[in-house]
Amino acid sequence: MTTHALSAGFAQRLRAFYALTKPRVVSLIVFTAVIGMFLATPGLVPAQVLFAGTLGIGLVAGAAAAINCLVERHIDAQMQRTRWRPLPRGELTTSQTLAFAAVIGGAGLWLLAYFVNALTMWLTLATFVGYAVIYTLVLKPATPQNIVIGGASGAMPPVLGWAAVTGEVTTEAMLLFLIIFAWTPPHFWSLALYRTEDYARASVPMLPVTHGTEYTRLQVLLYTLILFAVSLLPYAIRMSGVPYLIAALGLGGLFVGYALGIYRSYSDALARKTFRYSIAYLATLFAALLVDHYL
DSSP states (O other), X not given: OOHHHHHHHHHHHHHHHHHHTOHHHHHHXXXXXXXXXXXXXXXXXXXXXXXXXXXXXXXXXXXXXXHHHHHTHHHHHHOTTTTTSTTTTTSSOHHHHHHHHHHHHHHHHHHIXXXXXXHHHHHHHHHHHXXXXXXXXXXXXXXXXXXXXXXXXXXXXXXXXXXXXXXXXXXXXXXXXXXXXXXXXXXXXXXXHHTHHHHHHTTOOOHHHHHOHHHHHHHHHHHXXXXXXXXXXXXXXXXXXXXXXXXXXXXXXXXXXHHHHHHHSOOHHHHHHHHHXXXXXXXXXXXXXXXXXXX
């Protein structure tokens, strides 16, 4: 085998490991965690906490994603959206995935424990267990409310960031948690609506599979209205000011408009647009919190 072939094979293996971490998902997790860090202090985040906290949280999140890919490899192979992942394609083995998750997850927890604080490390470990074990192994195959209950793990990143800076979890941190917790159902159910056949083929009890699309469309609307109300709470408790309020009203109003459209005149194209907008919504809302914080 030539050197070029070896290099190409090594690069392909690295890409496969990278794909296991679900980098687009992890990037949003890390982003909200970093926002949580900055919101926790009136000044700047200490460099050590910012670097080690960001890297540690990101590594553990990547490990959780890898375990999720491992557990769901047979489901992923049946779904058009996920059949390209490394495990269904046979690019990585079970033992390689487990070893990779153990190494990056262990490294992440060590960084948090040694360079940040014990509370952040334990909260991050609990988040890992909540997603990789409770959500992936227990909730997702058992109940159509998997997204609602399991959303608690996905809502933890800003709490982790806050704890990294302050060493405690406050009301403000839990409010950031609540925003993401309320955001999760309309975000995932808008995806599930235009991927219903995929989930049904894989026997995953997502809400549109078990309760039908009309009921799911109503739930998307109701949770979006809840999210709209929750997103105003930072202003209500004087955690943020008028600039954030304006952003929350505009962003939330558009999200409600998408949800109303899904409920009244559904189309797969609209559900796909709503899913994509939900990602931009969350990132922009947290960015607005950060900008308002330093104004």
